[in-house]
Amino acid sequence: MRERNIPAIFIPQEFLDSWDRETFGLVEYDDKVIDSYSLSQESKYFLIKAGLPESASPFLTFESSLNGGGVKLTEKYDDANPLYSKYIYVGFTGNGHPICIDELNDEVIYIDYDNENEEVFINSSITQxxxxxxxxxxxxxxxxxxxxxxxxxxxxxxxxxxxxxxxxxxxxxxxxxxxxxxxxxxxxxxxx
Incomplete structure (x- = not known):
């Protein structure tokens, strides 16, 4: 097994070079929609240039703009609490919990519907x-x-x-x- 050497500054091309796109394809996001959010330039650039995998371990699935991803959680789910308007929906966990990016701080989280809609931290940024x-x-x-x-x-x-x-x-x-x-x-x- 070849261990990846992940650079200190991770950019979209390095992800694209490392990800097995033939086995696990990538989803794309609408650049105009992503650009309209108040995410950091780094996050916007990454989502537009690289996107996210269609699926990834552990049991994560991501949806492209064509399939309802890359929009506010309140747009994805009409019945979502207005407090969730700060979340950009990108996919879901194996349990069906929505994976989102917090527009206010770029954190990646999921919302645990089984635990009183608890916001569960995943990573501090999309690149991480x-x-x-x-x-x-x-x-x-x-x-x-x-x-x-x-x-x-x-x-x-x-x-x-x-x-x-x-x-x-x-x-x-x-x-x-x-x-x-x-x-x-x-x-x-x-x-x-």
Whole structure:
């Protein structure tokens, strides 16, 4: 397995060069709509130039502008609380919870409908999120090599592999491993 060397400044082309587009295609967002948001220029540029994967581990699905992605959560769901107008919908988790970008601070979150609509932190920015997705792909390859092809589905990983991915995720975005955060909870699902 070739470990990715993720640069300090992650740009769309580096993501495009690293992502396996033949296996996991990419979704595109309407540049005029994305440009109208008050996201950082870095986030806008990334979404317009690279987009997001159609799907990614762990069980995440993303929707293009043509399929209802890249719009305010309140536009996607007519019955959404007006407080959610600050969220730009980009996809959903394996449990169907919407994945969004907070327009006020560029954070990537999901809304846990099963837990009183709790906003669950994923990453501090879209670039850190996509970097984390790439590292997670490496983690899955690593645990499959160690524990067999069903290791990810069976949630089997060595302590060393879990420590390795945790260190990589922390290098990318230390906040992503705080208690209750998406990546922290994901790693808590593994056993030796």
């Amino acid at each position: 999120f996509t970097e984390s997705l790439l590292v997670y792909v490496d983690f899955i390859e690593k645990i499959k090599a160690e524990n067999g092809r069903r290791a990810f589905l069976e949630r089997k990983a060595t302590n060393a592999s879990i420590e390795w991915v945790a260190n990589r995720l922390e290098e990318i975005d230390a906040d992503s491993l705080t208690q209750g955060a998406f990546w922290k909870e994901e790693l808590n699902n593994f056993h030796c």
